[in-house]
Every structure is written in structure tokens, then in C-alpha cells.
Amino acid sequence: MADDDSTLAQLSAAAKRYGGTCALDGVDLSLRGGEVVALLGANGAGKSTAVGLLLGLLQPDAGRARLFGMPPSALAARRGAGVMLQAAGIPATLRVGELLQLTRSYYPAPRSVADCVALAGLEGLLGRRYGRLSGGQQRRVQFALAICGRPRLLFLDEPTTGLDIQAREQVWRAVRELVAQGSAVLLTTHYLEEAEALADRVVMLDAGRVAAEGSVAQIRARVVQQRIRCVSTLDAAVVAGWPQVRSAVRLDDTLEIVTAGAEAVVRRLLDEDSGLSELEVRRASLAEAFLELGREPLPEAA
Numbered sequence: 001m002a003d004d005d006s007t008l009a010q011l012s013a014a015a016k017r018y019g020g021t022c023a024l025d026g027v028d029l030s031l032r033g034g035e036v037v038a039l040l041g042a043n044g045a046g047k048s049t050a051v052g053l054l055l056g057l058l059q060p061d062a063g064r065a066r067l068f069g070m071p072p073s074a075l076a077a078r079r080g081a082g083v084m085l086q087a088a089g090i091p092a093t094l095r096v097g098e099l100l101q102l103t104r105s106y107y108p109a110p111r112s113v114a115d116c117v118a119l120a121g122l123e124g125l126l127g128r129r130y131g132r133l134s135g136g137q138q139r140r141v142q143f144a145l146a147i148c149g150r151p152r153l154l155f156l157d158e159p160t161t162g163l164d165i166q167a168r169e170q171v172w173r174a175v176r177e178l179v180a181q182g183s184a185v186l187l188t189t190h191y192l193e194e195a196e197a198l199a200d201r202v203v204m205l206d207a208g209r210v211a212a213e214g215s216v217a218q219i220r221a222r223v224v225q226q227r228i229r230c231v232s233t234l235d236a237a238v239v240a241g242w243p244q245v246r247s248a249v250r251l252d253d254t255l256e257i258v259t260a261g262a263e264a265v266v267r268r269l270l271d272e273d274s275g276l277s278e279l280e281v282r283r284a285s286l287a288e289a290f291l292e293l294g295r296e297p298l299p300e301a302a
């Protein structure tokens with residue numbers, strides 16, 4: 001994709017290896033002004049590596065990373081980005097208020113301390129030492145440090161991992177408010193619900209490649225699949241050709257079908273095989289959905 005003025009961050013055919021591990025393998029990704037993009041994927045899919053390249057913390061082995069049209073290591077590029085990473089490296093002995101003041105001082109037009117406290121939910125914590133806070137409270141401080149410089153682009157790497165539901169919703173509300181004020185956000189998460197709550201667009205990584213990309217609704221439609229199992233004599237290859245059937249395989253006397261339209265498929269199964277038994281329908285888990293998306297087209301047989 002070509003650079004243009006509204007592209008804030010971009011990976012082009014980016015590849016990264018760690019020794020024998022291929023963490024990213026030719027990834028294209030771009031983020032425009034005002035957009036919230038969720039980078040979704042299982043453990044080890046390459047999300048943090050993608051963020052590390054965009055922030056200049058890592059160098060690509062091939063391809064290119066750009067932040068505000070510049071090499072990500074440029075000071076002017078880094079000043080425009082707010083970052084909340086999984087490994088925070090924040091001095092444990094400093095108090096929360098000191099950390100906020102220090103971080104605000106790096107930026108030309110920082111947010112007020114009161115705004116940071118309200119957005120991140122830090123009421124009552126300013127005088128506490130960072131190292132003595134709970135994991136969830138530390139996460140909120142990290143969020144406050146990420147937003148205190150009024151970044152045009154906010155990187156949030158699994159921002160709500162380890163937070164309780166209330167704290168998670170507070171972060172979500174704050175992100176929505178920042179977006180309403182004009183910030184763009186790149187968010188990595190394991191949670192489809194988090195992407196659904198916040199993102200305009202989802203990019204799903206699987207083993208270092210983009211496995212799927214689209215609006216939240218488009219991804220939802222692809223991952224909301226059902227699995228039908230039944231004992232039947234119907235030919236799996238024939239069933240695989242029915243409308244709405246994504247795959248059908250036989251395991252001994254059992255047929256296993258993946259579909260997004262279970263009702264119609266079940267009706268037809270019952271019509272075509274009067275001896276059908278042990279019918280079972282269940283929703284595919286998100287983990288299964290990741291696998292399905294990661295290896296399209298689906299193989300005919302295991």
C-alpha cells in the first residue's frame with residue numbers, strides 16, 4: 001500500500017526472525033488517523049513483534065516500518081506516539097505522581113495530571129510507590145503514562161490483561177474518549193470482545209502472517225461458526241459441497257461439519273439420512289476459529 005498523508009503507522013512486507021523462529025513473515029499493516037485497529041492472535045502469533053517494529057524497538061530483517069512517515073526511531077516520530085507495552089520497565093521506587101510528572105515533561109503539550117488521573121482511574125494512588133501497587137493498579141499507571149503526552153497514536157499491547165471487569169471497562173471508556181478527541185489506536189489483544197468493544201478494524205495474525213483482516217462485523221461473521229457432529233452414512237465430500245458448509249470430514253462412522261448456518265444444514269442432514277443419530281451442534285471456540293482462519297482454505301481431511 002502506498003504511503004499517504006493520513007497513514008500514521010505502516011508495516012510493508014515486514015519480516016522478523018529470532019534465531020530459528022520466524023515471528024513475522026511478510027506482514028502488511030497500516031493505521032490511519034482516527035482509526036482503532038485491533039491486532040488479534042493467539043500466543044506467539046507475532047503481535048508484540050509487529051508493535052516492536054512500528055516503535056523502532058526492533059529492526060525488520062526485510063520490509064519496512066514507518067511511524068508518521070518517518071523511521072520509527074526518529075525522535076519526532078516517537079514523540080507523537082504513546083505506548084503501553086507488556087514489559088513496562090518502570091522504576092519501582094518512584095511514586096505514581098512523580099512518574100506522571102516525569103513522563104509529562106517529555107512532551108510539548110501534555111495532558112493535565114487531573115485528566116490523566118480521571119481517564120486512567122488513578123484516584124488516591126498518586127502518593128503510592130509504583131512497586132507497591134497491585135498488578136491491576138500498575139496496569140492503570142502504565143495506561144496513564146501512555147496517554148499523558150496527548151499522543152496522536154496510541155499503542156496498547158494487551159492493555160486489559162490482568163484487569164478485573166470494572167477496570168477493563170474503565171480502560172475501554174478512556175480509549176473511546178481519546179478516540180473521540182482524535183487519537184488513533186493500535187491495540188493488541190487476545191480477546192475478541194475487546195476488539196469488538198473498541199476497534200473499527202481487526203487484523204488477525206497467525207504464525208507471523210495476516211490470516212484475516214476486516215471490520216469487526218466481518219471477522220465476527222467468519223469466526224461465528226458451528227460444529228455439527230453426527231453418526232451418518234452420508235458422503236463427507238458431498239456434504240462439503242452443500243451451501244454454507246465450510247468443511248465436512250469423516251472420522252470412522254462420525255461426520256464432522258463446520259458451518260456458519262447450522263439450522264439449514266441440520267434440516268438437510270435429517271432430510272437426506274433418516275438413519276442419522278447422535279446429532280450434536282456446538283459453537284466453535286475462538287481458539288478453533290483462529291485455527292480455521294489461519295489455514296484457509298480448509299483441508300478436505302485431517
Ligand SMILES: Nc1ncnc2c1ncn2[C@@H]1O[C@H](COP(=O)(O)OP(=O)(O)OP(=O)(O)O)[C@@H](O)[C@H]1O
Binds near residue numbers: 019045046
Ligand atoms: N526476544 C525473542 N527471542 C526469541 N524468540 C522470540 C523473542 N520474542 C518473540 N519471540 C518469538 O517470536 C514469536 C512471536 O512472538 P510475539 O511476542 O510477537 O507474539 P505475540 O503474538 O505478541 O504473543 P503473546 O500473545 O504471547 O504476547 C513467538 O514464537 C516468540 O516465541
